[in-house]
Amino acid sequence: MDKKVKVRFAPSPTGDLHVGNIRTALFDWAYARHTGGTFLFRIEDTDTTRVTDEYIQAAIDTLKWLGLNWDEGPEVGGDNGPYLQSQRLDIYAEWAQKFLDQKDAYHCYCTPAELEATREAQRAANVAPGYDGKCRNLTAEQISAYKAEGREAVVRMRMPDGSTTFIDEIRGEVSFDHKFVPDFVLVRADGSPLYTLAVAVDDVLMKVTHVLRGEDLLSSTPRQIRVYQAMGVKSEDYPVFAHLPFVMGQDNAKLSKRNGEVSIAWYREQGYLPEAICNYLALLGWSPGDDRENITMKELCELFTVEKVHSSPARFDMKKLEAINGDKIRALTLDEFLKWSLPFLTKAGIITGTDSEIALVKAALPIIQERIVKINEVPQMLKFLFVKDFAVEADSVSKITDDVSKDVLKRSLKELEPLTTWNHDSIEAALRACLIDEMGLKPRIAFGAVRIATTGSTISPPLFESMELLGKEASLARIAAALTL
RNA sequence: GGCCCCGUCGUCUAGCGGCCUAGGACUCUGGCUUCUCAAGCCAGCUACGAGGGUUCGAAUCCCUUCGGGGCUACCA
Known part of the structure; x- marks a missing residue:
């Protein structure tokens, strides 16, 4: 395979990007840079009830702040745009219609309540839950009867008998029997596309070659491959899949507000450096293979390979992040250190930003550089030099x-x-x-x-x-x- | 429940059949250094989930089991 690598990061911004998302973005970016390929950034905002413009903008800002620059995507454009799925609705509708015409998909008139009832029954009967295929072969009479009832139809993909087997670059060969992959919905009753449709169509149309994403999407891969088949993509042209292990909280629970802060915005306010966050996150589920831990972004790009990515989940450890942040601060040049510190000093009201103040800060910074772990400690350390009404604690x-x-x-x-x-x-x-x-x-x-x-x-x-x-x-x-x- | 993924120190990891009486880093403990705090240096604690195989030899291969996680949506 000698075609140029194209990796995509495609979050669904239903909140601030958290460390798990960023770890995925980092690996996507590092892999693209390592291979000299393209890093594509796409916003998956098909779930309009949960994604907001603010979150989309925050995602863009966070990536920029971290230095994970993209070659195709929002703000920079590219030949395969638009890169917001909400702006590609007609494309998905077209493909859904094609699948309908090809009989790969069909209209399903079951109501949510009916579906819920069958699921309940399946669970009670201890069989695999999932769509029972009731609307697979509706007659014209049945369809008009449903329509007469005022029912709205969803578009459902027909999952043929058999199984799907693919090679996951991290986990090896993974196989799913279609008995456990029921017919799935591509288009909602209101005509809007679902992730299962949009993600597959976009990855094909945008010529994505490598899909590195969270392992929560592992079991949706057979559905994605099913869409490729319906699109007429040859199996040798499917993207390579690699499902990244989770980043977990202190206990073994999924990362959440409860255990440790997860929003990158919080780390930024605390005075963590982007390079420290990336360095630490890189070590979660990946290692260069030797004892090196303190690495630069440049080194990460040189060293990063999917082969060295772990298959087991990693726990997030704030203490280690702090240690690395301290290392990165000590490695800062005086001008860099000054640049990072000034905003914290003005925000804390320690200085207003005059030249003489900045000169004093610059003179004082060297003596505190090895004494702090986070930039937000700078104001407290230098406060004594600036206070007007000095008093002993x-x-x-x-x-x-x-x-x-x-x-x-x-x-x-x-x-x-x-x-x-x-x-x-x-x-x-x-x-x-x-x-x-x-x-x-x-x-x-x-x-x-x-x-x-x-x-x-x-x-x-x-x-x-x-x-x-x-x-x-x-x-x-x-x-x-x-x-x- | 079903399907799928995962399992080395407290945590992140090295290890891919002999180099392992398991190495590094963070944390913690003790010490050195020292104007406080740090930084730095030295030392210490602590791990192959369990049980079966295969093999001359297993952390490494196979099976079972236990444990954890994900999915099972007209979320992604």
Whole structure:
């Protein structure tokens, strides 16, 4: 098979895209990039009761934010559009009519209530549930009788006897006996198409060569193949199927709001980097085969193959995502780190965005880069440099009101005041000389008091660097103020 | 219930008949380093679901069983 690979990601945006969807999108994208093929993005919005324009737009934005760029699809266009199924209704109607003409499909006049009743009976009788084929061979009289009753018909695909066998690239040969694949509906009574029709028609028309999707769709594959057959597609032209394992929640339940946040928008707000999310998600159900874990998007494209994809489901682990996010943050250049941090700082009201503020942020970023795991920790870390009405944290006040602390602060003030050069080296030299050498205090005791006085907290970035950034005037003022507590 | 998929440390995984007294990563625990917090380094804990085969030899192959999941819609 030497035709060019075309992979598609075709979500049905009935809500915000979640980590499971994104993992699928990531694998689709990585496979397309790995093979030098095309990545097609299609919106499956045939279920108009559940899909909204907002969710569609959110899906587009999420993919863009993650850097999963597509070659064909919404906004970028392509030769096989439109890429919203709601804009392709006439195409599906045409094919449905063709199937009807070919007798591959037929009108079914059964009402939902009747179908429900037969299902109930089947279940009670302990036989495989499914459409019983009642309307398969209706006579003209029966049809007009139903119509006279005012019944609306759906279009149902005729599933011939036999079985469907296909090779799943991840699971191997999979076979379904048609006894368990009942005739299925292609078109609703209102004339709108169903997934089973639209997905197959589009994959053929859009010349998709590889279908990498969630394993929940595994058992719908025989139906999809049935549509290919009715369309006259030769079996050698069927796309290759690969059903990806699920991404599960902390317990073994499916991912949901209940266990861990699932919406990508949430991760974005929390300060996770797209590259970290993709890196972590790539490790869920796939591995490069060696011990490498921290990989770039570029490396993922180079390394990704379907053969290395697992067949078993993976549990989502927030802790590991955080660890990877921390690694990615540490790997950021200063300018990148600044770019990611600024929005969080302004949103938190720490800075307004003036040049001098940004310059100070940029100077301070290096000392916190290895201390945070998520970008949303930046405001809290740098807050002490910008607050107008500085105050020591309530919990820490009592730690600097004892005699030893008072001495430390008094002495520090005295030693620091005459300093003409204000940088972390001069500050450290001065403080060490008086507090450690002369007073004989333990560094953690002595510097701890100064830390609380100047940064307001027992936890802060490195003390001397922090004081350098704070400036001499503010540092001394804070120490003096602490003495009055 | 039926059909289908899946089953290695707590979690993600390496492993594709001998290199496995099962390796790596995250988490956790202890230690080193240290101005706090981190980062870094070192050490430790913990796994082939169970039972049968096949084989000189099985985490790797086969069967059964148990467990988990998906589907069973005029959802996708």
